[in-house]
Amino acid sequence: MRTALVTGANQNIGFALVEELAARWEPADLVLLTGRDPDRVADAAARAARNPATRGRVEGRVLDVTDSEAVAKLAAEFTDGIDVVVSNAVTRITPDRHAEQTDEFIAVANGGAHAVLRSFGPVLRPGGRLVIVASSLGTLDHLPAPLHHLFDEVSLDEVEAAVESWRAAVHDGTAARQGWPEWVNLPSKVAQVAAVRAVATERRARDLTNGTLIAAVCPGLVDTPTSRPWFDDFSHALTSAEAARRVLDFVLADPVDPALYGELVRFGRALPWRGKGLRTPSTDPGPHSCGGRNSRSPG
Template sequence: MSDPRTALVTGANQGLGRALAEGLAARLRPADLVLLTGRSEQRVTEAAHQVARSAGTRGRVEGRVLDVTDTEALARLADELRQRRGGVDIVLSNAVARLLPGESQSERADEFIDVSNTATHAVLRDFAPVLRPGGRLLVVASSLGTLGHLDPRLRHLFDGATLDQVEYAVESWRTAIHHGTAEEAGWPRWLNVPSKVAQVAAVRAVAAERRERDLAAGILIASVCPGMVDTATSRPWFGDYREARPPAVAAADILHLVFAEPVDPALYGELVRAGRPLDWYGGTPPTEQDRLLVP
């Protein structure tokens, strides 16, 4: 029998993250461990307790307080898993900062970027090196993460970029927001667009460096689009939710990718939706009508 597996889910105390933790706990073995993480000790403890006691749960479930904006904490956890368990088998990077339609995007930019981008860079840097053979590292992104959603003036910052270059572009965007020059430079007011493009670009950057040896070891690194999911974070942004999927249904596509064998080389490093890679160069920038929806 193979060694016990270790899975880590960030932003896992509610919504899609919790559904992912539940799905992992149901499909892994009794000796395997699911680390359900989030910032609130109370919410993490309650969620881990409920998932552990669920009728479908087979694997072990442990709640762990983890603020993904604390990059030192991420590095310590990666090192702990390397030392205690020989590495990690599944990493699902799902944490997101909740932003309401009535809130100022520029005033919330730092928190949003820290959670969605700085943390993604840290997860990729710290956990990709400790993935065990057959491992999976998936970053939950969006179909908005394709390059075509950016103004043409900005696309060169992310196309073919290294992780350091992606990080520099993100910090340049952050600085432009603070200086009030972001729109003039072509950055959309809607934070979600450049944030998601940067997430996907970061995954592509790491994957480009590791592709050959990862595929030889059965490792998959990719970003994933769960589609419209009915969660507390996304619900305020949409008036028509008839096509939204419950978190458990959206999680099923991601979990299928986690457990699919062997790794499909066509999906490695790509943004995947419903089992298919999306065109990195696809999409169009937000329209003026889209801008009017953003404060």
């Protein structure tokens, strides 16, 4: 029996990931759909289970990824290990209240990703997959050069310290003077990818020996309520279902491509951490990245 867990799975990409995974897996396999609100979790799990394409089992579990103790407690239940973990949780932000929403955004997108990496990495089965849903905005060149040392070739502890330093600077009004971008998505996404790289660096030799994958993935521009406030042109955007299929094509690919291990992967290709275009040809890169010229801001 295989087991998977998806965070932020009540709706949109997260929900589509649950449905797609349950459609690909067997009746004995289990997909855990998680979110913060008990009613929404129960409703989403019931909808996924009723999908005619569903073959695997779907169960809802309440999980607030900002509560690191709750994440650790859930991970501890997997005494025999877990096969697939997708950290997808994110908080919706809007242009009119962007600054007010910074704390919650950081807590979910960064604190949640850190908690998942710390707690589920150790219980990942050999040959398992742990992926953080991130953005093409997560490459280091999206930050000013003086900030690069905070995220380049550092430990997860150091990434967490850098995120907390950034958050504190936002609160005390020194963020701009220190060079932090105004838009929360830029430091947040860079930090997400840096966290993945930190964990992957420690595990790389062992994981590649047993076929395990740790990575960040950009699903592309997806038409969801989270994206709508920030983008003008959705004519080439993916639906949540299309994005989920692309993400899982990468996540479930066997064998693991060593060139993609620990990287930020978009449409099957690794985005260079320090910028300068795509590398590692694998599949069609597609027409859009997560973010881009059609956005009102670097969201």
